[in-house]
Amino acid sequence: MNIPGLLPEGLRDSLPPQAQALASLVRTLTDVCGAHGYERVAPPLIEYESSLASGSSRERLRFTDPVSQQTLALRSDITGQVGRIAVTRLAQQARPLRLMYAGQVLRVRGDQLSPERERTQAGAELIGSDGPAAAAELLQLAIAALATAGVTGLSVDLTMPTLVADLAAAGWPLGRASLAQVQALLDGKDVGALKSLGADAFVPLIAAAGPAPAAIIALRQLDLPDAILARLDAIAALAAGLDGVAVTLDPTERHGFEYQTWLGFSLFGAGLAAELGRGGAYLVPRPDGTQEPAIGFSLYVDGLVDLGLGVELQRRILLPLGTPAAEAAALRGEGWITVAALDAETGAAALHCSHIWQSGQAVPA
């Protein structure tokens, strides 16, 4: 027996005005993506767990489907579903294929930054290219969407998720360490351990992090393969193209970028410690075993609500009993929210109305 109104841990009712703010922000973010040619898809909330490619399987809510007797899961991320659509139902469409989405995601439990188990995710994915032009488009689109939603003090953290693996593959000596060990030691910025294991070559990467222009200069000092130098050029152009946005580069950061390839990014705004969104380049697995390059981003809309964004100014007017329907419609046409009285007693204040409609005039209540 549950207490009426009590919700399970990590789940909540969104009330006015936050629920409207969330809807309004989703509208703004998807409108911006739509205006840039991204077309909306809406995958289902639940799928066979085995076909949900993105998000950690440990964080998914699972159950047995009474119909198919198979394990279904509530999605904890939408990116993988969009990729699945791109390489199956939309496999024949010309590339680049630009898709966008907004919807809810669920997870078994919240984390330190956010206790919520149900969140709203919006995003855009470009499938068929992960080159510099696509990266610039997506990063600028993410920033335009957040700026249009009202976010100020935008900053971007760039990372190169496959850099360490690529350098090792190009011959940088790992010493007595494994690749995974070197990556973990770089994550922990553990210079001593890297040196004692003979992976000294990777140590300078730790210092080459910070504001993008300086970090790029520091990286260029190192003996990098041409392919990596080309990526650095792309990242330098990317950073230079983001007017008024603070850009940092942490080349070895991989946390949360396990699926990304040459580029990852996190988006932050003034007033919120948690990231507002993230994205990067990745590969979509095709049914035939090959992979298709892609790049995209996800935005976490609840964080924008927490910032107080998306709240619409409301002009509410109380319509006394018997107000003609045409007058009410005309007021709504002028942008008023009309609240019809059901009796002669209830006042404007109780119904959150600033005005009353009297003798054909909007009179302050």
Next chain:
Amino acid sequence: MNIPGLLPEGLRDSLPPQAQALASLVRTLTDVCGAHGYERVAPPLIEYESSLASGSSRERLRFTDPVSQQTLALRSDITGQVGRIAVTRLAQQARPLRLMYAGQVLRVRGDQLSPERERTQAGAELIGSDGPAAAAELLQLAIAALATAGVTGLSVDLTMPTLVADLAAAGWPLGRASLAQVQALLDGKDVGALKSLGADAFVPLIAAAGPAPAAIIALRQLDLPDAILARLDAIAALAAGLDGVAVTLDPTERHGFEYQTWLGFSLFGAGLAAELGRGGAYLVPRPDGTQEPAIGFSLYVDGLVDLGLGVELQRRILLPLGTPAAEAAALRGEGWITVAALDAETGAAALHCSHIWQSGQAVPA
């Protein structure tokens, strides 16, 4: 092992342009409700199963919460959640309390009219009154929302879900039948069985169904208690207030109106056999055991998409490589959807663009 891209029975990917049509229709429907003073709430997709008041428990997808070890369920209806919010978190707000919502609902399996297990529901609820004025407001609002969304040929089927029980309570003789038997026989329009069981009094109700004015005249011929006559007056006024909408009354129809009280209604439009929405008066259970009167409606947005509504006219223009950002922004400001070329090869047609931006002009592609 599932075939990539295969979804469980009853679940589907919504693709362009249908996914955008659905989003656009939700926007239209909730905008209309919002303009009438209904404030948005967004309850969670999953709750303790024991607190989900509306919708049949047999049709809910259930699972054990790994966190609380309790049974959670995906909602199959949102009305009950809105009622829960009204009598708990918003219990102190003045009445009438006007709330609206839009979101997804899920069920174990589809039905004959619709195989879908995931659908989008939008609706409005007025809590604190279920009188004639509230009923008129909600029914007109539902019709205005559907008409604004583009539905034509609107019709409304009215019903009086508690009529038979109320007449029995007022002394109409059930003969040797139980109330449930009489209700079932009325549903089956089984005149013979009603007579043979001695429930003759209820037989004339069967004929008193059809276009509202005639049905109301037929009902007035019967020996009805004053309370029922007052409801008939309200229903007559309701029907008269719906200009250009065909209104029928089937006073004993109860199927799907198990939770409704004196009034239920179903909404239909041209081109679709399935109902577009339904609603009625009901009682919200308060935590203290009392009940609060309410009236509301739910709209099934997927049906509107099936009717081809909500599709937005798109003017897409291809921007060649190197188009200045300011020109692109200006085009979007004029209502164009801009699609940036990532290379010099991909043509306008492949990217579904009707125009190309050339020398400062939109040129047909």
